[in-house]
Amino acid sequence: MAKDMTVMTPERQEKAVEMTNSQENQPYLYPQQPGQPSQPAQLGQPAAAYPSPAFPGNQPQPPKKPQGTTICGIIGLIFGLLGFVLSFIPIINNLAAILGVIGVILALVGIIGTFRGKKKGKVLSIVAAAFSVLAIVITFSMQAAAGKALDDLSGAGSADAGSASSQQSSSKAAKPSESKQAGTQDLEGDLKSAHVKIVSAVRSDKDYNGMPTVLVTCQWKNNTDKNNSFMIIVNAQAFQQGQALDTAIYTSNPAGYDANSALAEVQPGATGTATIGYVLSDDSAVSVELTDQFSLDDSLKVSHTFKL
Incomplete structure (x- = not known):
C-alpha cells in the first residue's frame, strides 16, 4: 500500500518559517513564585530577572562587642x-x-x-x-x-684607720665624756656616717590595714662628704618585747608625718628631720634603735625606750 505523505506547499512552508522566528524573539519567562501576581510578558521587552535568594553569608554582620575586662x-x-x-x-x-x-x-x-x-x-x-x-x-x-x-x-673607713694611732695615744688622757663613745648611746650620739638624735616616739593614726601605729621622729646630720638621705646611711628600727615592728603604710598622712623626709637628701654637714611610722603589736613600750645602714658591726648605735 502506498503511504500517505503530506505535501508541503509553498504557503505551508512560509507559515512554518514565521512561527519559528516568532518563538526565537520571545523572552524566557521564569517560573512564577507562589504568592506573586502574574505579569504578562510584553513582546519586545526583556523579562524581569528572577531575584537571587538571600544567603546568611551575604548579610552584613554587626561589629563584635568587647567581652569582659582584660x-x-x-x-x-x-x-x-x-x-x-x-x-x-x-x-x-x-x-x-x-x-x-x-x-x-x-x-x-x-x-x-x-x-x-x-x-x-x-x-x-x-x-x-x-x-x-x-x-x-x-x-x-x-x-x-x-x-x-x-x-x-x-x-670614711680608710680615713678612720689612718687616724686610729693618734686617737689611741690621746685616749688615755681624754675623759670618757669627751671621747667618742663606742657602744650604745642614749637618745643622741654619733654613728660612722651621721650624728643622730631620737626626738620622740608617739602614738599615731592607724595604717591602711586599720592597725595602730607609732610615729618616730629623728634629727640627723650628714657627716659624709656627699649628698645623702637618712634612709641611705642610717638603719632605723623599732622593737616591742624584742620583736622588730613592721614599717607602717598610711592612706593619708597623719599629723607630723612626712613620707618623703627619710628619702630627702641633704648636703655634707647639713641637718635634716626624718619621720617613720611603725605598726604596733600591743601596748608595751617601744625601743627605737639607730645604727649605720651598711655596717657589719652594730655595737655602735643610738637607742631609747619610750612608754606609750
Missing part, C-alpha cells in the same frame, strides 16, 4: 602596685624590680588586647604599666644611692 591588665596592675610599694625598701626592692618587669609585660599584653577590641580596660592597663615602670625606676635609683653610700663609707 585579665592581663588586672594582674599587671597588682604586680605594679606591689613593686611600687616594695621599691622603697632596701634589699627587698630587688623583688620589686622583678615584679615591675612582669607587670610591664602583662600591661602591654592587656593594652594590645584592648586596641584590637577583644577586651575592655585600656585605662587599667595603662595605669598598670605606669606603676610597673615606676617600681623599676625607683628600685634602680635606690640601689644607685646605696652603692654611693657604700663608697662613702669605705672612704
